[in-house]
Amino acid sequence: MVVTNNNSEHTPNNKELSIQISLNGLSFCILQSETNTISFLKNFSFDKKQSPFETLNQLKSIFETEDQLNDNFTSICVIHVNELSVLVPKPLFSEAALADYLKFNTKILKSDFITYDNIPCNDSVNVYVPYVNINNYIYDKFGTFTFKHFSTVLVEQILLIEKNSETQKVYAHMASNHFEIVIVNKGSLLLYNTFEYSTSEDFIYYLLFAAEQLGLNPEVCELVFLGDIVKDDAIYTIAYKYIRHVSFGNRFDNYKYLTAPKTNYSDFTLIKSF
Numbered sequence: 061m062v063v064t065n066n067n068s069e070h071t072p073n074n075k076e077l078s079i080q081i082s083l084n085g086l087s088f089c090i091l092q093s094e095t096n097t098i099s100f101l102k103n104f105s106f107d108k109k110q111s112p113f114e115t116l117n118q119l120k121s122i123f124e125t126e127d128q129l130n131d132n133f134t135s136i137c138v139i140h141v142n143e144l145s146v147l148v149p150k151p152l153f154s155e156a157a158l159a160d161y162l163k164f165n166t167k168i169l170k171s172d173f174i175t176y177d178n179i180p181c182n183d184s185v186n187v188y189v190p191y192v193n194i195n196n197y198i199y200d201k202f203g204t205f206t207f208k209h210f211s212t213v214l215v216e217q218i219l220l221i222e223k224n225s226e227t228q229k230v231y232a233h234m235a236s237n238h239f240e241i242v243i244v245n246k247g248s249l250l251l252y253n254t255f256e257y258s259t260s261e262d263f264i265y266y267l268l269f270a271a272e273q274l275g276l277n278p279e280v281c282e283l284v285f286l287g288d289i290v291k292d293d294a295i296y297t298i299a300y301k302y303i304r305h306v307s308f309g310n311r312f313d314n315y316k317y318l319t320a321p322k323t324n325y326s327d328f329t330l331i332k333s334f
Contacts, residue, residue, distance in 0.1 A: 075099075077133045078333045080210070081194050082141035083110045084236055086119060087330050088129060097316040100128045101327065105236065112191050119194065123201070136205035137333045138190075138198055143238075143254050144168065145188035145209050150178075153185045161187045177212040181219050182249050186212045213329040215242060215252055221312065223247045228276060231309065232267065233328065234287040234295060239263065241270050250274055260294040264302055278302055284309045286328045 074094040080087040083106075090100035104122060106115075123129050146161050158174040168174070168189060177186040188209040198205050218231050222244045231242040237258070243251040251274060255266040271278060282305040289295055289308075300306045309325040311332060321327045 075131055075133050076334055077129070077131075077136045078139065078330055079136070079198070080139040080141060080330045080333075081115065081119070081191055082210075082235070083112065083115055084238075086115070086122060087327065088122075088126070089327065089330050089334075090128060090131075090133075091315070091334050093134070095316065096314070097318060098331070099318045101317070101319045101321060101331075102126070103327070109237070112193055115191070116193050116197060119197065133202065136198065136202050138195065138205060138207040139210050139213060139329060139333055140188065140190045140194075140207060141210040141235075142189065142191075143256075144172075145186055145211050147179070147182075147211075147215070147249075147252055148176075148185045148187055150183045150185055158187050162189070177208050179212060179216055181216060181223075184249075186215075208333070210329055211240065211252060211254070213333050214240060215249065217328070217332045218242050218244065219247065219249060221309075228281040229284055230267070230271060230276070230281055231284045231286060232263075232299075234285060234289040236288065239266075239287070241267065243270065243274060243276070260298040263295050264298045267299070268302060279304050281305070282307065286325045288322075288326060290323070 074092055076091045076093055078089045085103060085105040087103045088100065089098060092099050106118065110118065144162065144166050146165055148161050158176065159168065162168050162174060172189045173192045174187065174189055176188065179186055186209050190207055195207060214233055222229060225247050228245045233240040238254060238256045240254045241251060251270060253270065257263045257266065271281065283299055283303045284307055285296065286309045311324060311328055313331060
């Protein structure tokens with residue numbers, strides 16, 4: 061989705077900005093496209109889950125203190141992270157039925173603005189609720205920008221990585237209190253879902269339940285971690301206990317970094333949104 065206005069105060073340069081919006085934190089990344097360099101990469105975590113109104117105030121505060129975010133940008137991408145999304149096969153999609161797709165698996169309000177992203181590589185449409193107050197703020201501040209749902213970027217990029225694969229893989233993208241599962245078989249998407257968790261036991265329960273529903277064998281399929289996780293984490297330990305093949309993913313990017321990511325699989329959607 062692209063939002064435009066007639067704001068002519070900002071002169072474009074060679075910098076691109078990606079902003080990831082979650083009620084648990086905010087992430088920012090600046091790409092200098094002429095030199096293929098990530099010049100700014102920073103994450104801000106909240107002590108507790110915020111409301112969309114509180115998240116907007118946090119965003120405004122960060123823009124007031126981080127000078128690099130107030131530059132001129134050739135493009136801006138806002139990534140909305142929430143559970144208010146559903147994938148719909150393109151042949152079954154109707155723009156007139158957006159609310160109908162969402163109401164069966166998530167709670168929405170009549171006042172919610174619903175939109176969608178096309179995912180051509182999967183011949184599907186991602187229907188979701190963005191944070192409208194965030195979009196309005198970015199619109200007023202910068203003018204033209206693009207926005208997507210987090211799962212759009214995640215599914216697209218994993219399918220690109222797996223397009224020539226001949227195996228089954230279960231991707232788990234980890235955040236502090238939620239994770240996303242993307243299951244692929246020979247490059248085709250079998251399942252996408254998101255779960256909130258508090259303990260490593262919560263995580264392995266949801267993971268094994270999803271695998272069981274698809275008839276996947278934990279002795280055969282490979283679990284690939286992305287996001288905020290390292291080998292010493294309890295999540296990794298319990299996963300390795302129940303699943304034979306466990307590994308960490310890779311963004312497979314070729315950027316130069318002034319501020320390096322924590323790992324080569326962290327900040328996956330933020331960096332892959334360019």
